Amino acid sequence: MHNELTKKDIQMMREELDYRRIQLRPQLLEAVKEARAFGDLSENFEYKAAKQEKNRNEGRIRYLENMIRTAKVLPDEPVTDGVGLYDKVTVFLEDEGDTETYQIVTTMRQDALHGLISKESPMGKALLGRKVGETFHIQVKDNYGYDAKVLAIEKGEDDGSAPLTGF
Numbered sequence: 001m002h003n004e005l006t007k008k009d010i011q012m013m014r015e016e017l018d019y020r021r022i023q024l025r026p027q028l029l030e031a032v033k034e035a036r037a038f039g040d041l042s043e044n045f046e047y048k049a050a051k052q053e054k055n056r057n058e059g060r061i062r063y064l065e066n067m068i069r070t071a072k073v074l075p076d077e078p079v080t081d082g083v084g085l086y087d088k089v090t091v092f093l094e095d096e097g098d099t100e101t102y103q104i105v106t107t108m109r110q111d112a113l114h115g116l117i118s119k120e121s122p123m124g125k126a127l128l129g130r131k132v133g134e135t136f137h138i139q140v141k142d143n144y145g146y147d148a149k150v151l152a153i154e155k156g157e158d159d160g161s162a163p164l165t166g167f
Contacts, residue, residue, distance in 0.1 A: 004119070005071045006085070008158040009108045013064045016164060020061050028054040060166075067108065074106070078155065082129045085119060086156035089127055092149045094135075099151065104128065109162040116162050123148075 005013075032054055035047035074085065083089050088103045102117045104127060110118040117124045126138045130150045139145040 003067050003071050003107065004074050005067070005106050005108055006074050006158050007076065008160055009106050009164070010068055010071060010073065012160065012164050013068055013108070017061060017064050017068075020057055020064075024057055025054075025061075028057055078157065079129070082131045083127045083150070083153055084129075084155075086158050088154040088156055089130075089150060090152040090154075091123075091127070092151050094147045094149065102127070103156060103162070105162050108164055110165055111162070 028050065031050040032047070035044060035050040038044050038046060041047050078084055079087070083104060085104055085106070088101055090099060090101045092099050100115075102115050102123065104119050104124050105116045107118045107120055110116055110121070112121075119125070119128060122138050122140050126136050126148075127150070130136055132150050132153055135147060135149045137145055137147050
């Protein structure tokens with residue numbers, strides 16, 4: 001499976017990789033060495049915490065390397081007619097009688113709590129290509145879905161303001 005990412009996603013991941021490899025890795029290795037010097041490793045909380053942080057960094061490095069290696073780069077052309085990547089969309093949720101605004105982003109930039117939804121999420125998939133005034137159905141599970149209507153589309157671009165998703 002390929003991860004659909006933008007050139008900006010890949011650039012941001014490479015920048016994070018450089019930071020983690022060049023700056024953070026040596027600091028974390030030094031912290032492990034210092035904590036090891038405190039003695040008895042079986043009861044050394046500082047050592048365990050430093051080792052855990054070092055391992056978390058190494059895991060993130062492997063994750064980012066894999067995402068870049070398997071990436072399929074999305075074209076830069078904006079969608080001129082309908083909802084496209086990085087557009088902000090105002091949607092009326094019919095069941096709730098509520099209005100929400102979302103920005104469609106790649107999986108590496110999603111943050112639903114801040115209105116950034118992945119183009120691969122149920123809502124993101126359902127929104128792509130829709131036009132103002134169009135009513136559509138979002139299928140969340142086999143036995144659950146809901147209807148919504150596109151109220152407005154504000155064309156956007158990948159300006160790098162949406163940060164990479166952490167873990």
